[in-house]
Amino acid sequence: MSTNAPISTRPLAGRVAVITGASSGIGGATAEALAADGAAVALLARRGDRIDALATRIEQSGGSALGIATDVTDADAVERAGAQIRERLGRPSLLFNNAGVMLPAPIEELRRDQWNQQIDLNLKGLMNAIGTFVPDLVASAADGGPSDLINTSSIGAQNIFPNFAVYTATKAFVTHLSRHLRVELGPKFVRVMALEPGIVLTELSDHVTDDNVNAWLADTRERIELLQPQDVARTVAFAAGLPRHVNLQQLTVMPTQQQS
Ligand code: NDP
Numbered sequence: 316m317s318t319n320a321p322i323s324t325r326p327l328a329g330r331v332a333v334i335t336g337a338s339s340g341i342g343g344a345t346a347e348a349l350a351a352d353g354a355a356v357a358l359l360a361r362r363g364d365r366i367d368a369l370a371t372r373i374e375q376s377g378g379s380a381l382g383i384a385t386d387v388t389d390a391d392a393v394e395r396a397g398a399q400i401r402e403r404l405g406r407p408s409l410l411f412n413n414a415g416v417m418l419p420a421p422i423e424e425l426r427r428d429q430w431n432q433q434i435d436l437n438l439k440g441l442m443n444a445i446g447t448f449v450p451d452l453v454a455s456a457a458d459g460g461p462s463d464l465i466n467t468s469s470i471g472a473q474n475i476f477p478n479f480a481v482y483t484a485t486k487a488f489v490t491h492l493s494r495h496l497r498v499e500l501g502p503k504f505v506r507v508m509a510l511e512p513g514i515v516l517t518e519l520s521d522h523v524t525d526d527n528v529n530a531w532l533a534d535t536r537e538r539i540e541l542l543q544p545q546d547v548a549r550t551v552a553f554a555a556g557l558p559r560h561v562n563l564q565q566l567t568v569m570p571t572q573q574q575s
Pocket of ligand 1: 415469
């Protein structure tokens with residue numbers, strides 16, 4: 316995604332973007348897209364080797380990137396990352412709040428471990444990043460520039476997928492939270508978006524333990540052409556590059572052939 320345009324003329328020049336879940340999938344691709352559009356990007360995820368390699372790639376194509384191995388379920392660790400980002404890159408004006416895990420299984424299997432994993436990351440991890448970076452977003456907007464809180468939800472926030480109850484409920488939280496935060500922060504010129512992708516080919520499904528869900532996912536992969544992470548990344552970069560009075564509040568990105 317590198318481009319030959321000078322950084323200063325790119326749509327996100329001068330902005331600092333924080334991306335959670337940047338070590339793979341949608342987060343990694345979005346970090347590259349935002350950097351290609353001129354943003355300095357801070358990459359957060361637990362796998363430090365992956366984000367360091369991505370930061371190096373971005374720097375080699377003329378961008379600016381900082382990888383900080385962080386477990387976003389640890390509020391203190393996210394605060395420490397925030398301090399490092401402000402010191403090394405400057406004040407963030409974009410949070411792509413994207414780290415998430417999907418562990419569907421019939422409720423009667425009582426996979427409390429998986430329920431908690433999803434709640435800890437998809438809800439609490441998301442809130443930890445909001446707690447650390449919203450003051451930066453508000454301050455950036457007050458200085459007159461664009462400012463974005465983009466939360467990765469899912470079409471699961473709207474639709475019914477059997478055996479995905481806990482995962483989709485965490486994503487309904489993300490969408491509903493985003494709509495409320497938009498009303499609170501919009502008047503301060505912070506844009507808030509709930510990003511709701513359909514199925515994207517990433518590592519998300521690698522963690523699924525349920526045989527029936529895995530069979531359904533494999534069949535879906537055979538039948539339809541799914542989204543690539545770069546497809547979603549482009550839409551995020553597009554939204555961030557719009558004039559600051561334009562807010563895409565809820566963005567559903569579907570594979571063309573996926574019905575629901
Ligand atoms: P990936 O599994 O590829 O990415 C998940 C990312 O979250 C990884 O970078 C992972 O990094 C990170 N992560 C996991 N746990 C933590 C943690 N405790 N602290 C910090 N980072 C963590 O999947 P996707 O790219 O698909 O998922 C990104 C988002 O998109 C998720 O919120 C997902 O729910 C959502 N989504 C995905 C869809 C899809 O079909 N793929 C559809 C709709 C929504 P690491 O392991 O290094 O920490």
